[in-house]
Amino acid sequence: MMLEAENLTMRFGGVTAVDSLSLEVPENEIIALIGPNGAGKTTVFNMITGTYAPTSGKITFRGRDITARNPSYIAKQGIGRTFQNIRLFKGLTVFENVITAKHLHLKSNLFQAVFRISGLSPYPAEERKFIEETESLLEKLDLLDLRDATSTSLPYGKQRRLEIARALATNPSLLLLDEPAAGMNPQETIELARFIERIRDEFKITILLIEHHMDLVMDISKNIYVMDFGVNIAVGSPAEIQGDRRVIEAYLGSGD
């Protein structure tokens, strides 16, 4: 199992944002987390990536307990993420945004990086490798022609893609996508579905995504977790979820 969460609970003051959620993400699959706004989905992401320390519960990633660890540690273990409201490094170019995410693989220390004399310091070789990897990543994601554009000057769809590229640059084995299709039209959503499957296969990664576009979710997910008011109300394959009464009620409100 790539990722396992047991009885995750997050309370903010008196509000329980997530209530004993358990979740399993098998390797090389696409798993979706859905639910109405405010159901606590992003909070789950924030707990997995260490941004929030869960009130209780346990998160295991590839057999290692990562509960409440520092976010940078968790990123180094191999969890990459994107954000619901695109968060790029605004002042930096497309290339810089992506190569910055390579930093966690750097082995040279600060002095080797500053006094980077070829032959004496390992840094130049490392930097060359970073540049190559970044360029090849940009090429694979069709962003290479925008290499030196300021990240915020990109059209919306490209910004989403750049955010994914940046997350991929950390070489994750698990990628968390927070509403990747937000703001996209049906055509773009279909393209995104193929894109997500492509990166799963090409980079051999596992994907956990939060999404509101049901077509997308039903199309690509192996398994779906449905949350409502912090509680996991259903789990199952797309077909099972589509027929689940509780899910329909959560989305449409119970008719009584």
Next chain:
Amino acid sequence: MNKKTLHSIIAIAAILAAAWILNGILDSYVRRVLNLCAIYAIISLSLNLVNGFTGMFSLGQAGFMAIGAYTVAIFTVPVELRAAGFYLEPMNPLIAGIELPLLAALILGGLLSATFAFIIGFPVLRLRGDYLAIATLGFSEIIRIIFTNTQSITNGALGIKNVPALSNMFFIYLAAIITIVFMRLLISSSYGRAFKAIREDEIVAEAMGINLFKHKIMSFVISAFFAGIGGGLYGALLGTVDPKNFMFTLTYNFVLIIVLGGLGSISGTVIASFIITIGMEWLRFFDDELVLFGFKVPIFRPGLRMVVFSVLLMVIVLFFQKGLMGQKELSFDMLRQAAARVKGLPLFKNGRRKGE
């Protein structure tokens, strides 16, 4: 070696040669002002590393400078001259007999300042924004208060006089150039990118595997090291060091410089250091009486210069938030383009190539 590196080396050699030659030609006042420009550049660069590149807000530079300046003052005053200065309380026997050459004292000052930054960094760098500003300012004042009270080491409020005066432009410009090159190499390295990522968005930087605390403390400690070196040079330039030289308002000079130059621009900082330092000297006429057509203009009297200075700071931050350079750097390409624009020759670059 690529062309850019070659250009840089030629430029550096030219500046050092100029410093060497000017050192023998200029009168002591001009030399002093130009030296101050270079020293202010060192300290402003150190502040810009933290505030402009790493996106924190530190106001501790005066304190770090004080550590450097006092280290230089304590260890470079000739042993036989010390007793005369320390007349309230003799110098602590542990250090009274130790005399160091300037270079060693400078580096020691930088290291002590960096060590202090490392120690206070643990509690302080967990703070954000204006809390960090207040805490660093507080520590800068605490350093000053300590130095005022450790009579047998720093001679307290009396200060230390007879610091062997430093006026060699070559030496000071060499220090400034080493600082500039170091900062340039640091910022263009992967660590520099990590610093900028923290500046842009801490939460994302962390999610990309950048350890916030580790990188903040790196930036803070390096900054303190160079501020210590700059402070040491400043002390040696002044020839006397006393606690009043290091009031936290001294830090405001460097804040003005980095805001004017552009938060996050090395070349902007250097240019602004010269503009502000020379400008402040030039503004001295505001403090003198001005007689126009036989009338004394009443507003020209001591203190006006600082009023103008603070108005300038306000104007820049209110109307020119990006400063001279924003986050850009001056490059040879940019100079060439500017030259082309001035000469009205858009193809200046091509013309040059023909000649090569």
Next chain:
Amino acid sequence: MAGKILRNNLAVAVLAILLVILLVYVYASTAIKMPGSVFLQHLTNGLSLGSLFALIAIGYTMVYTILSMINFAHGDIFMISLYFAFFTLSVFNMPWVLAFVCVAALTPIVGILIERFAYRPLRDAPKNSVLISAIGASFLLENAATYLFGGRPKVLPDIPLLSRVISIHSVNFQVVSIVIPILTFAILIALINFINHTKTGIAMRAVAKDHEIARVMGVNINRIISLTFIIGSSLAAVGGFMWGTRYPGITPMMGVMPGLKCFVAAVVGGIGDIKGAVMGGFILGLGEILIVALFPNISGYRDAFAFILLIIILLVKPTGILGSKAREKV
């Protein structure tokens, strides 16, 4: 009953402060044999200094809640109020009550001007720009005061009614050191009632919560912000006037240290809480006076006390004694 008190942060904090004072008294009377009357005298001094800090700290905390920024110039507004006191009392020879009213009325104008010209244009700018502008405003006031009034200290004339010394059981008090704490508490109660029970006060709390929502609800944001600066500055003026009767020397840089300390007081008490600001002011005032009284050989480090306290509180409880938790949205 006891359980209820222990659940109340304010009550616990007050009890803790009283307990610390008691312990300090035990230490003073046994270890250094300080007579009770001398201790009481120090305590009164500490209380009155603490009240002055409290009056200034309220201004910091109010501006911080409304604009999320440190009004760096607040200490300098306090300094300007002392110059106003000097001019009304010494130059225009006003009776002190009239002078007091003038100072309390003039000082807020400076506060409003700073908000209008240094802060308002940057309301949507990055936080660091606002901070730099605040530093600039502070520096401008200091330099302008130096330029206009000179660097040499001006001495405020004596106000006999306030500076008169009365003694009770061989403890000597200046009248002003009794007046200040009483005045501070009166102002505190009035202010809390104003914020909790008047329409403007409620609007103020709405602006503190969320500018956009308050605007949608029909609150005039700029008016509320100006009002905040008026209240803050007039309290600083009251503090300044009283300060002047106790410590009569006025210099252009005199606002800096009290300003920094009072910001620390606001943070210690819990920024955003007026009661917290007052409590922080008392902790700082009492702490400073008692440390100097008990350990005269470290009195040179007096000004460091506030900053050390700041670091400790930020490490132990960053939201301050009375503060509640805040969280950044991801």
